Amino acid sequence: MSDFVVSAERVTKTFGKGGVTALQEIDLEVGRGEFISLIGPSGCGKSTLLRVIGDLVEPTAGEILVNGKSAHRARLDRDYGIVFQAAVLYDWRTVSKNISLPLELGGWDRARRANRVREMVELVELEGFEKHYPWQLSGGMQQRVSIARALSFSPALLLMDEPFGALDEMTRERLNLELLRIWAETGSTVIFVTHSISEAVFLSTRVVVMSARPGRITAIVPIDLRQPRTAETREEPRFFELVTEVREALHAGGADEIVAELEALE
Amino acid sequence: MTPARPRPFDKAAALTTRVATLLFVLLVLWGLWEGYRWLWIKTGWTKPFVVDETTLPHLHDIVGALFESPQVGGPLLIDLLLDSALFTAKEAVVGFAIGATIGFLLGAVIARFQVLQRGLMPYVVASQTIPILAVAPIVVVGLGSLTISGWTPEDWMRVSVIAAYLTFFPVTVNTVRGLSSADPAAVELMESYAASGWAVFWKLRVPSALPYLFSAFKVAATASVVGAVIGELPSSIQDGLGGAIINFNQYYVLNPENLWATNLIAALLGISFFLVVVLVEKLVVRRGPEELV
Numbered sequence: 001m002s003d004f005v006v007s008a009e010r011v012t013k014t015f016g017k018g019g020v021t022a023l024q025e026i027d028l029e030v031g032r033g034e035f036i037s038l039i040g041p042s043g044c045g046k047s048t049l050l051r052v053i054g055d056l057v058e059p060t061a062g063e064i065l066v067n068g069k070s071a072h073r074a075r076l077d078r079d080y081g082i083v084f085q086a087a088v089l090y091d092w093r094t095v096s097k098n099i100s101l102p103l104e105l106g107g108w109d110r111a112r113r114a115n116r117v118r119e120m121v122e123l124v125e126l127e128g129f130e131k132h133y134p135w136q137l138s139g140g141m142q143q144r145v146s147i148a149r150a151l152s153f154s155p156a157l158l159l160m161d162e163p164f165g166a167l168d169e170m171t172r173e174r175l176n177l178e179l180l181r182i183w184a185e186t187g188s189t190v191i192f193v194t195h196s197i198s199e200a201v202f203l204s205t206r207v208v209v210m211s212a213r214p215g216r217i218t219a220i221v222p223i224d225l226r227q228p229r230t231a232e233t234r235e236e237p238r239f240f241e242l243v244t245e246v247r248e249a250l251h252a253g254g255a256d257e258i259v260a261e262l263e264a265l266e
Numbered sequence: 267m268t269p270a271r272p273r274p275f276d277k278a279a280a281l282t283t284r285v286a287t288l289l290f291v292l293l294v295l296w297g298l299w300e301g302y303r304w305l306w307i308k309t310g311w312t313k314p315f316v317v318d319e320t321t322l323p324h325l326h327d328i329v330g331a332l333f334e335s336p337q338v339g340g341p342l343l344i345d346l347l348l349d350s351a352l353f354t355a356k357e358a359v360v361g362f363a364i365g366a367t368i369g370f371l372l373g374a375v376i377a378r379f380q381v382l383q384r385g386l387m388p389y390v391v392a393s394q395t396i397p398i399l400a401v402a403p404i405v406v407v408g409l410g411s412l413t414i415s416g417w418t419p420e421d422w423m424r425v426s427v428i429a430a431y432l433t434f435f436p437v438t439v440n441t442v443r444g445l446s447s448a449d450p451a452a453v454e455l456m457e458s459y460a461a462s463g464w465a466v467f468w469k470l471r472v473p474s475a476l477p478y479l480f481s482a483f484k485v486a487a488t489a490s491v492v493g494a495v496i497g498e499l500p501s502s503i504q505d506g507l508g509g510a511i512i513n514f515n516q517y518y519v520l521n522p523e524n525l526w527a528t529n530l531i532a533a534l535l536g537i538s539f540f541l542v543v544v545l546v547e548k549l550v551v552r553r554g555p556e557e558l559v
Binding site for chain 1: 457461470
């Protein structure tokens, strides 16, 4: 038994027979209440790692324990809340009904569901939009519904796969702050996949830097910025130092051309 | 095209436009019919067919025939035909219900077990290549002596089987497509919640399939009416539109308007079936305005 929410040991994933090695001997331990970002160039396997942890993809070798049990067991126990890049809301369900979907599947009764949905709507500040349909909301609001849905059943682990990747910079920064507030309020453990160095530094307690072909961890950068973080955090000298540190770790991973690409994106 | 905000004024304007369009199309069709008739009679052209009172009656004569009695002292033709239409509608509704249910179940089974897609689908397709006119007597006459534990189905129920036969096919095909149309990310999401197969089916796959299902229901609704009319032909059933068609067919040379009028009523019955499906779809399917078919 370990104190870690996630503990991955020599996790390897290859696709196809003798094909691409998406993950090579990944070792990673995530403590309770941590906010971990996975960053790296396209094809470094960060999304695959997230999916392996969430038992949506089976590893070729190695072992993953979530709360001391197998990832498969953890999934059946509903230990995961997942947020994808697209909000993946059900068009035929209102905001409330989308948030209560995992609760319905978990067999919560109507009164408890209604209560929890109200709390979650408050948490993501969508009061007044409960009866709206997803296609009546902006992209940022849709993603907030998606986060509320993922957190509604208080999962042990929140897995986020580039959740703000498709949003504009302004919305992204606002949702970053909101996510940190929600993280602090709920005490969740988060694993967050991103393309953005500054986003990773701003949000995380530790940034896991990965490199491609084969996908492996090249560095883990602890982020010692003060909590709670605010919009001003982005202007602190320490913030820039850490951004530089992560950037250099990406360079050291031999992904120069892709780092340039990442910077151009920011 | 940018979607305009729906204001009451826009709605009224849109309705007016639609009604005007409908009237315009009807007017053009009337013009084409009467113009064709006039030109061919005037010039005496006989290609592709001879045009006279028998082959192409005046439209106003056809509509007028509805408000005359085919038999002296008898009820008006429109009253007779509305009774017949009601009878045929009953056969078609029951046939539609049976066909849609079987079609959905078959489609669900095929979508669930990929192997069946190759194994069963050719037969589903083949079933529709058999001329329905050949199947109708086999079912309607052949099943005449059918009893199910002492209960004998009424004659019109056998006609419903033909309506069901035409209904199930589009429903099956679209059920297979619709159930497979769910967003892969949404399926992954359900997996992450450890949702059961049933939950994925009812909470994700069926709602995703609804737009496909309603497309099929629209085709099937009109097909069920055609099936019911055809099913009546080889039987001795006189109460429906099929019976009326056979009857007026025999007196076509004397009274062509009656057959044309019957066709008109049959078409209106099919259209009203279609509209009912459209109405139900509007009530049931929740989609973004840009996605409405």
